[in-house]
Amino acid sequence: MAEETIFSKIIRQEIPTPLLYQDDLVTAFSDIAPKAKVHILIVPNELIATANDIEAEHEQVIGRMYTVAKRLAKEQGIDQSGYRLIMNCNDHGGQEVYHIHLHLLGGEPLGPLLAK
Numbered sequence: 694m695a696e697e698t699i700f701s702k703i704i705r706q707e708i709p710t711p712l713l714y715q716d717d718l719v720t721a722f723s724d725i726a727p728k729a730k731v732h733i734l735i736v737p738n739e740l741i742a743t744a745n746d747i748e749a750e751h752e753q754v755i756g757r758m759y760t761v762a763k764r765l766a767k768e769q770g771i772d773q774s775g776y777r778l779i780m781n782c783n784d785h786g787g788q789e790v791y792h793i794h795l796h797l798l799g800g801e802p803l804g805p806l807l808a809k
């Protein structure tokens with residue numbers, strides 16, 4: 694059983710954080726340390742620790758994360774200029790919070806995918 698992170702407390706609003714979206718499956722809020730003009734995290738309400746823990750039973754929630762990402766991109770006015778959706782996994786992926794999340798990044802040119 695994975696340990697809860699701060700994201701579960703945000704989802705339950707035990708740590709008050711303005712929510713940009715919430716439904717029965719997912720919650721979205723702005724990243725506390727934005728890496729682009731728009732930087733939103735889309736998080737499943739249920740704790741799934743890493744991309745390695747995604748199972749067939751999660752297909753609905755994973756799909757919802759993307760439809761909510763698309764909706765938020767439109768609301769933020771970045772759907773036409775473009776954006777990037779990223780999910781980091783484990784150490785080499787740079788994952789810091791072990792509750793999966795989609796980063797929605799945009800509002801400015803983001804440059805190459807990897808800085809090498």
Ligand code: 5GP
Pocket residue numbers: 699710722723724725726727734780781787788789790791
């Ligand atoms: P990861 O590196 O796991 O893909 O991304 C974790 C993200 O969560 C980081 O971009 C970090 O800034 C963000 N983050 C960490 N703690 C908090 C928090 O308490 N509130 C919010 N809104 N974002 C957080």
